[in-house]
Amino acid sequence: MSRVExxxxxxxxxxxxxxxxxxxxxxxxxxxxxxGLRYQxxxxxxxxxxxxxxxALERFRAEREARTGxxxxxxxxLVRAAALALEEAPLLACLFxxxxxxxxxxxxxxxxxxxxxxxxxxxxxxxxRGLGLEELAVRIRxxxxxxxxxxxPAFRRAAPGAAPAGARRRRLAHLLAREVRERFAYLLPGxxxxxxxxxxxxxxxxxxxxLGALGVDEFKGFLRRPALAALWALTAQRRVVRGPDxxxxxxxxxxxxxxxxxxxxxxxxxxxxxxxxxxxxxxxVSLLEGAx
Amino acid sequence: xxxxxxxxxxxxxRYRDQxxxxxxxxxxLSVHTRLDIDLTAADRYLAERARAGxxxxxxxxxxxxxxxxxxxxxxxxxxxAYDGFRKLEPREDIHLRxxxxxxxxxxxxxxxxxxxxxxxxxxxxxxxxxARAAEPWQVEAPPRRRPGRLGxxxxxxxEVVNDYAPHLEPRxxxxxxxxxxxxxxxxxxxxGAEDLHLVVLxxxxxxxxxxxxxxxxxxxxxxxxxxxxAVPFCHKVMDTDSAGYFLxxxxxxxxxxxxxxxxxGGA
Numbered sequence: 001m002s003r004v005e006x007x008x009x010x011x012x013x014x015x016x017x018x019x020x021x022x023x024x025x026x027x028x029x030x031x032x033x034x035x036g037l038r039y040q041x042x043x044x045x046x047x048x049x050x051x052x053x054x055x056a057l058e059r060f061r062a063e064r065e066a067r068t069g070x071x072x073x074x075x076x077x078l079v080r081a082a083a084l085a086l087e088e089a090p091l092l093a094c095l096f097x098x099x100x101x102x103x104x105x106x107x108x109x110x111x112x113x114x115x116x117x118x119x120x121x122x123x124x125x126x127x128x129r130g131l132g133l134e135e136l137a138v139r140i141r142x143x144x145x146x147x148x149x150x151x152x153p154a155f156r157r158a159a160p161g162a163a164p165a166g167a168r169r170r171r172l173a174h175l176l177a178r179e180v181r182e183r184f185a186y187l188l189p190g191x192x193x194x195x196x197x198x199x200x201x202x203x204x205x206x207x208x209x210x211l212g213a214l215g216v217d218e219f220k221g222f223l224r225r226p227a228l229a230a231l232w233a234l235t236a237q238r239r240v241v242r243g244p245d246x247x248x249x250x251x252x253x254x255x256x257x258x259x260x261x262x263x264x265x266x267x268x269x270x271x272x273x274x275x276x277x278x279x280x281x282x283x284x285v286s287l288l289e290g291a292x
Numbered sequence: 293x294x295x296x297x298x299x300x301x302x303x304x305x306r307y308r309d310q311x312x313x314x315x316x317x318x319x320x321l322s323v324h325t326r327l328d329i330d331l332t333a334a335d336r337y338l339a340e341r342a343r344a345g346x347x348x349x350x351x352x353x354x355x356x357x358x359x360x361x362x363x364x365x366x367x368x369x370x371x372x373a374y375d376g377f378r379k380l381e382p383r384e385d386i387h388l389r390x391x392x393x394x395x396x397x398x399x400x401x402x403x404x405x406x407x408x409x410x411x412x413x414x415x416x417x418x419x420x421x422x423a424r425a426a427e428p429w430q431v432e433a434p435p436r437r438r439p440g441r442l443g444x445x446x447x448x449x450x451e452v453v454n455d456y457a458p459h460l461e462p463r464x465x466x467x468x469x470x471x472x473x474x475x476x477x478x479x480x481x482x483x484g485a486e487d488l489h490l491v492v493l494x495x496x497x498x499x500x501x502x503x504x505x506x507x508x509x510x511x512x513x514x515x516x517x518x519x520x521x522a523v524p525f526c527h528k529v530m531d532t533d534s535a536g537y538f539l540x541x542x543x544x545x546x547x548x549x550x551x552x553x554x555x556x557g558g559a
Contacts, residue, residue, distance in 0.1 A: 044314045048480075049487035090298040099311060099444060102304040183448055187441060220324070220489055240509045248509060262491055263314030264307050266428040267391065268398035271483030278484075 041098075041182060043261035045223040050274050051253040052281040054236055058252075060284035068134055074254070075210045076137035078233055078277075079112055080287045082208050083128040085276035086110075092273055093205040095196045095226035096264060097186060103196055111204030112140060115213050116147040123147075124204045132291040199226055212236060212254070221259050229260040229270070231277070254281065306427075309434035309469075313493060317454050317461075318435075318468050320376065320526035322492045325535035327543065328518040329356075331505065334546045335517055347412075352505070352519065353479060354414045358553045359545040360500050361386055361406035363538055364475055370538060371474050373495035374529055377458040380497075389473030392422040393482050399425030402472050411553055426472070435469035468494050481505065481519065490524050498525035498535065 061072045086093050086108050093108035095101075110128035113120045123143040125131060131139070185191045207227070211219060212235045219232055234255040241251045256277065260270045280286045304311075334355050341350060364371050364386050373381045388406040392399045401421025403409070409417055438446050450464045461467070476496060480488040481504035488501050503520040510516050521542065523535040545552045 042316065044316070044319060044491040044493075046491065047487070047489035048485055050484060051486055088296050090296060091300075091303065094300055100304075102300045104298060104300040183452075184445070186444065242507055242515075248515075263311045264303070266398060267478065267480060267485075267488075268428075268483050271480070271485055275484050 041225055043223040043225060043228070044263055045221065045259045046262040046267075046270070047220050048258045048260065048267075048270055048274055049255060050258075050271075050278055051237075051239075051255050052278040053241075054252040054254050054281070057281050057284045060287075064133070070134040070137055071141075072133060072137045073140070074212065074233070075112065075140055075208070076133055077281065077284065077287055078210060078231075079110055079125070079128065079136050079140075079208050080131075080133055081277045081280035082206065082231055083108070083110055083131070084280060084287070084289060085273050086206060087129065088276055089269060089273040091265060091269060092229040092260065094228055095199060095205060096228055096261065097192050097196075098225050100186065101192050101196075102264070103193070105200070105205040108206060109200050109204040111202075111207035112143075113207060113209040114140060114144045114147055115210075116144060120209070121147045122203050122207065124201065128204075129290075133287055196226055203227070206230065209233070217255075219257055221257070223259045223261065228265060229258060229273075231274075232257040232259070306429040308437075309431040310429050312435045312437045313431050313469050313471070314491075315435070315451065317451055317458075317466075318376070318493045320374070320492045320494055320497070321528055322490065322524045323527045323532060323535070324489045324522055324524050325532055325539065326487065326520055326522040327536070327539035328508075328520045329539065329543050329546060331355075331517045331519050331546060334549050337549045348415045350411050350415055353502075354411045354418065355546060355549050355553060356502060356519070356521070356542065357388060357390065357403065357406065357418065357477060358409060358411050358414050359542050359549075360475075360477055361388060361409070362545055362553065363541045365407040366541065367534070367538060369530060369534065370498045370523075370525075372497055372529070373470075373474075374497045374526060375461075376468065376494040376528075377461070380529060383474050386475065387473040388475055388477050389471060390418070390421060390477045391479050391482070392418070392425045393479075394422065394425060398428055398483070400428060400430070400472070401425040411549065431469060432472040433470050435467055436465065470495055475499070478502065487520060488522065492524050492526055494526070496526075497529050498523055498538075 057074075057077060061077070065071055090104055090108075093105045095103050095105070107127045107129070110125045111122045112125060114123045121143075123140065125136070125139065128136075185195060205227075207230045209230070209232045212233050215235050217235050217237070219234055221230075221232065223230055234257065236252050236254050238250050239253055240248050242248050256274060258270060258274045331352055334352060338350055338352070338355070368382050371383050371386055373383055385405060386407045388403040390401050390403060392401045399422070401418070401424065403414070403417045403421050406414070406417070438444065447466075450466050453464060454461050454466060471493075476499040478488070478490065478499060478501045481502050485503050486506075487503055490499060490501055492499055501522040501524065503522070505517055505519045508516050508518050521539055523538050525535045
């Protein structure tokens with residue numbers, strides 16, 4: 001696409017004005033996202049990195065898959081490890097309005113970001129702690145297939161001609177109304193709790209994202225209220241490490257990033273939570289703990 | 293494993309001041325700059341000192357705290373207080389606010405006049421800081437928060453005004469609040485962190501974050517001990533090269549700790 005007088009020239013030679021660029025259409029569809037990412041709605045997010053050795057999990061997975069016939073993948077063990085670690089760190093499954101309401105989850109729902117081929121969608125697993133490894137793997141795979149089938153059509157170029165009259169004014173009004181609703185929701189009785197319930201239903205109390213499937217090596221993110229933390233896994237890397245016998249060998253490690261709210265989650269608790277996930281990945285038999 | 297009991301209401305009451313400190317108007321434009329500091333020479337120095345039976349026993353932490361205080365003395369911008377808008381005040385004294393490990397969990401200790409300490413003095417000061425450490429939720433001077441829904445509404449409106457017209461902040465009766473000390477050092481490596489991106493809060497302009505050490509095999513082949521250190525800094529008052537030079541200066545001091553961190557005779 002190149003810049004020409006009056007707009008940009010697309011690959012097919014048609015000149016696109018600002019109002020019919022696919023990007024403008026995309027932004028319209030994401031107005032709420034744009035408004036929600038204003039500072040006021042973000043956590044002061046700290047990004048914490050740790051790595052987990054994958055050798056034991058790979059052996060465990062191969063044995064288990066041969067026995068049960070269910071392909072586990074990496075996301076299911078990761079979700080299971082997070083669900084178990086949340087038992088020891090219930091603070092991270094709380095929802096927080098940024099000031100006065102901190103609501104714990106009795107049975108945390110986990111949001112799992114599922115790859116649909118060209119986008120990710122969130123699968124919410126209610127009472128995730130009670131789901132075994134195989135059940136998790138099956139549910140994630142089924143959700144991916146379902147989401148792919150339902151995948152929204154790609155953004156199309158707007159119909160020729162300018163945007164409908166008043167579209168810009170409507171967009172501005174929508175953004176302002178949203179800003180007022182977000183900022184002053186606490187003035188309406190029960191509104192904050194309703195929002196928390198909506199968030200839990202859409203994204204769970206805690207979300208797990210596996211960016212390794214996309215080959216992502218590095219990541220730094222923000223976190224939007226009311227969530228207090230979220231977990232990202234990146235592409236596995238090979239590193240030379242010294243073993244217990246003092247000899248050096250190559251090792252595959254899974255980089256993990258925990259984003260947590262710096263105001264309410266103390267660093268030592270965030271680290272203990274992430275270490276809990278690392279420990280479970282490195283000692284995968286513990287993933288069977290309390291399994292149905 | 294039994295579920296850990298957790299009282300959300302109590303937690304929120306404890307962290308009330310921290311939440312007020314972390315409101316978005318206090319965030320600085322925090323940029324993360326990291327350098328993997330080679331501590332092989334520092335480790336050799338510590339081993340020689342231990343073999344000679346010198347006391348008090350020293351650790352890497354004492355050395356890098358000394359080095360950080362020396363670098364801040366050379367680069368006073370890192371010790372300044374910034375109102376987030378147009379007032380930047382240099383501060384003469386260097387008081388490090390450090391994370392300390394305790395049986396009951398992480399605490400925050402204060403090492404006053406850290407730039408005047410040699411490593412042995414730093415070891416003693418760190419122990420004193422540990423003994424007197426504050427809880428992680430404590431804030432020395434929290435910003436004012438009005439109680440009740442109406443109070444919250446007034447606070448929110450003040451924040452909206454402050455967002456668009458920061459010069460009106462003092463007239464609105466709002467203030468950023470502040471923590472003890474003049475410069476934060478976070479030993480995240482003590483808890484296993486391999487990297488940590490923090491949000492810096494005004495009036496601080498930067499912090500030092502120290503990660504877990506690791507061994508790298510380098511061509512030779514030989515093994516080098518490296519500790520990733522990061523300086524998140526406020527991009528409004530400095531650029532990445534400032535933080536880079538801060539870390540490079542740390543590396544130079546830690547390459548020869550015996551000669552460079554001698555100090556002024558300890559505490």
